[in-house]
Amino acid sequence: MSRGILAPVGVVLSAAMSLATAQAEQFKCPRTGGNFVFGQEANINTLDQMTSSTISTRNIAMNIYESLMTRDENNHPILELAQAMNEAPDHLTYTFKLRQGVHFQNGKPLTSADVVASFDRYAKVGNQRSTLDNVDRWDAPDPATFVIHMKRIQPTFIEALSSFSVPIVIIPAENRDVPAQQLTQPIGTGPYQLVEAIPGSAVKLKRFDGYQPNTSFQERTGFGGYKQACFDTVTFRIVTEPGARVAGLRTGELPGVEDVPSKSVADLKQDAGITILPLKNWWIQIASPNVSNPPTDKLLVRKAIQAALDMDEIMDAASDGNYQLNVGFQYPNQPDYTDAGKETYNIHDPELAKKYLAQAGYQGEPVVLLTNKDYPPMYNSALVMQQQLQAVGINAQMKVVDWPTSVQMSQNTTEGWNFFYTGWGTQPALGALATMQFLVQPNASYKPVGGKDDPDILAAWNDMNTLPTPEGRQNAFALMQKLVLERVYAVPFGAFTKVQAVRSNVDGFVPFRIPRMSNVWFSH
Amino acid sequence: MGGILVRRLLGAIPILLLVSLITFGMIHMIPGDPAVAIAGMSATPEQIANIRRDLGLDQPLLRQLWDWYANLFRGDLGRSLLLGQPVVQATMLRLPVTLALSAYALLLTLLIGLVTGIVAALRQNTWIDQAAMVLAMIGISLPSFYLGLLMIIVFAVGLRLLPTGGYIALTEDPLGWLATSTMPAVSLALLLAGLLARITRSTMLEVLRQDYIRTARAKGLPGRTVVVKHALANALIPITTVVGIIVSLLISGSVVIETLFSIPGIGQLLTQAVLNRDYPMVQGGLLITTALLVLVNIGVDLCYAWLDPRVHYDGA
Numbered sequence: 001m002s003r004g005i006l007a008p009v010g011v012v013l014s015a016a017m018s019l020a021t022a023q024a025e026q027f028k029c030p031r032t033g034g035n036f037v038f039g040q041e042a043n044i045n046t047l048d049q050m051t052s053s054t055i056s057t058r059n060i061a062m063n064i065y066e067s068l069m070t071r072d073e074n075n076h077p078i079l080e081l082a083q084a085m086n087e088a089p090d091h092l093t094y095t096f097k098l099r100q101g102v103h104f105q106n107g108k109p110l111t112s113a114d115v116v117a118s119f120d121r122y123a124k125v126g127n128q129r130s131t132l133d134n135v136d137r138w139d140a141p142d143p144a145t146f147v148i149h150m151k152r153i154q155p156t157f158i159e160a161l162s163s164f165s166v167p168i169v170i171i172p173a174e175n176r177d178v179p180a181q182q183l184t185q186p187i188g189t190g191p192y193q194l195v196e197a198i199p200g201s202a203v204k205l206k207r208f209d210g211y212q213p214n215t216s217f218q219e220r221t222g223f224g225g226y227k228q229a230c231f232d233t234v235t236f237r238i239v240t241e242p243g244a245r246v247a248g249l250r251t252g253e254l255p256g257v258e259d260v261p262s263k264s265v266a267d268l269k270q271d272a273g274i275t276i277l278p279l280k281n282w283w284i285q286i287a288s289p290n291v292s293n294p295p296t297d298k299l300l301v302r303k304a305i306q307a308a309l310d311m312d313e314i315m316d317a318a319s320d321g322n323y324q325l326n327v328g329f330q331y332p333n334q335p336d337y338t339d340a341g342k343e344t345y346n347i348h349d350p351e352l353a354k355k356y357l358a359q360a361g362y363q364g365e366p367v368v369l370l371t372n373k374d375y376p377p378m379y380n381s382a383l384v385m386q387q388q389l390q391a392v393g394i395n396a397q398m399k400v401v402d403w404p405t406s407v408q409m410s411q412n413t414t415e416g417w418n419f420f421y422t423g424w425g426t427q428p429a430l431g432a433l434a435t436m437q438f439l440v441q442p443n444a445s446y447k448p449v450g451g452k453d454d455p456d457i458l459a460a461w462n463d464m465n466t467l468p469t470p471e472g473r474q475n476a477f478a479l480m481q482k483l484v485l486e487r488v489y490a491v492p493f494g495a496f497t498k499v500q501a502v503r504s505n506v507d508g509f510v511p512f513r514i515p516r517m518s519n520v521w522f523s524h
Numbered sequence: 525m526g527g528i529l530v531r532r533l534l535g536a537i538p539i540l541l542l543v544s545l546i547t548f549g550m551i552h553m554i555p556g557d558p559a560v561a562i563a564g565m566s567a568t569p570e571q572i573a574n575i576r577r578d579l580g581l582d583q584p585l586l587r588q589l590w591d592w593y594a595n596l597f598r599g600d601l602g603r604s605l606l607l608g609q610p611v612v613q614a615t616m617l618r619l620p621v622t623l624a625l626s627a628y629a630l631l632l633t634l635l636i637g638l639v640t641g642i643v644a645a646l647r648q649n650t651w652i653d654q655a656a657m658v659l660a661m662i663g664i665s666l667p668s669f670y671l672g673l674l675m676i677i678v679f680a681v682g683l684r685l686l687p688t689g690g691y692i693a694l695t696e697d698p699l700g701w702l703a704t705s706t707m708p709a710v711s712l713a714l715l716l717a718g719l720l721a722r723i724t725r726s727t728m729l730e731v732l733r734q735d736y737i738r739t740a741r742a743k744g745l746p747g748r749t750v751v752v753k754h755a756l757a758n759a760l761i762p763i764t765t766v767v768g769i770i771v772s773l774l775i776s777g778s779v780v781i782e783t784l785f786s787i788p789g790i791g792q793l794l795t796q797a798v799l800n801r802d803y804p805m806v807q808g809g810l811l812i813t814t815a816l817l818v819l820v821n822i823g824v825d826l827c828y829a830w831l832d833p834r835v836h837y838d839g840a
Contacts, residue, residue, distance in 0.1 A: 404556025
């Protein structure tokens, strides 16, 4: 475990231990300079990180901003702008000592007043402001200290605080009152700073010369660690057309790209000048049933549907062959992973499906699959599922709309659809807690009858949040996953692999949840 | 001429008001809202609800319509929900990009279309005529998106002559602008040049059969004078009408091409605004674009009067 990685909560955490040895081995850019142009697949709408949960915003903004805490390479919480964190014995106070010498990209030194202002703004406009629901108040007793006072004990608070879904990034105090979506000139403490942002075209960053790396680490890890900007500038060019991204990679105009189409991978592998970097477990492809609308209100019908599915066929079509079969809501490389409920996964038994249908008294009522073409994996998985359901005698019908419409329908009405297709990407990467929130109110994706949670599911969820030991919380997660799969409140198909690629003269680029531009350099 | 211009401009006001009302109605009739786009794919319903509340999307529709018109009459087109920028600022940043690209494409369209059409008409029923019309048909038939992809493969990946995408402003680096705009402009122009060539050919053929052309030839005027001064000058009136339509098609066609070549123009801006239900951006952006197209059409009308003294707009 690297120094600085968070120890179990309830202890004093200091990141300054063994500093002398760390400094001797810290990362140094082998070469500096150059403009790294990265071909990004999706447009960005904003760089106001507090008010956006989109991957495209995070791709860029997380190179500009930093937080008190973040996650390491293995998704463990670590300190970032904090030098040390002390959790009081009563678990109701968290005291953070800030790292010294940190400056914002406007030259102003970081103080606890900026942290207070950042939390103030997040509480007002942050997309995931519920993170602070159990927080009573925060204050800054001195310029280097920030204290969070809780209303009640929340064993999972540090996990939530270090989340990178919509991180509580630290901004200068003068930006406290900027309304949501309107922070168009982002200023953070990260290794790169904004030069210009042209929505729909490109975002250019340059090295922040006043960057103060976190000397508690030797290397970059996850979103934190010891970071260095080796490039002079980094340009994120928005290239939504996959063929154009591949063309740019081939010519070298785009030394790095994300989301390489599967059909191009074999060809690109033949090119010695290109390195293919698969990022496994990118997202979980999933269909959420609507248990408030017949015929999927009947458990036996849902079990029949579950029994009919061949996940290999579905994932192959959805991902163009880039997938792994995966039980449940975490990935095998994650500490929270469990295969609880695996007997319900990938059954592919048409006879069993027919038996359940007969027991349910199914009379050919339509099962409407609500999907969209904006995300082809969602459309393709629905299409294959429709064929498989029809093969066992289910009257499966597709309802194809665009993505915003399908989301609105799935959230605002329980009529007119039976399965909604989506993908869970960031939340599974954050851990079980972030993922399973989709299965309880107010977010319950399976549309529980009358808006009331299944009591067994709710009890398991409460245990996941409140049991004092990690083992207890993990067991509660395993139980919740098992119940969700047995009662068919979600149908996870499998895990996607996202393929990134760089030119072979790009060193240090390791695929992660965002393309990290620190500790990456041109070798020649 | 000044009176005509003023009358036409005043006449445009109800058109713009009607367009803004239709746009407002249509964009709000589509299900889905910008909160979904802002929140991203993995967002929880709670996150989406927070955004909806922050942006005032939970207000009644009539209230939103009232606010839109009240702000419009104050000259305020609102603020893009996704970009966080004022709509006017966001539009004006991108409009010059699309206009420069469209002007380049229009120039290519006129050069290729007019020359091909005139040569085909003058060489009617020869192999030159046949070849020109086959080429025009290919131009019309090839989707600009497909043509753009082919050009990327040939000129960027294969020959390494031009960049695969991106954009450099004309004011920043004219040669860089030329390099980044040539493939997009050609992709746009070939389709419309084919259309213009066919119309120019048929118009020229009709004019060349007129008595005054025969008279001009009988008087012994040189062939070039007959074609340029007498035939082409008269053929220009219907061609000017087509050019007005072509300008509209260039702006609407830029939607696809700007996306393919990563060009930050108005087409891409409005496409994203519609897909993400960015209501103020769609309403304001379309209003500005409509105003621009109305101005182009007024310009075309004024060109008629300039080209043909017999044309009057006094209502007589």
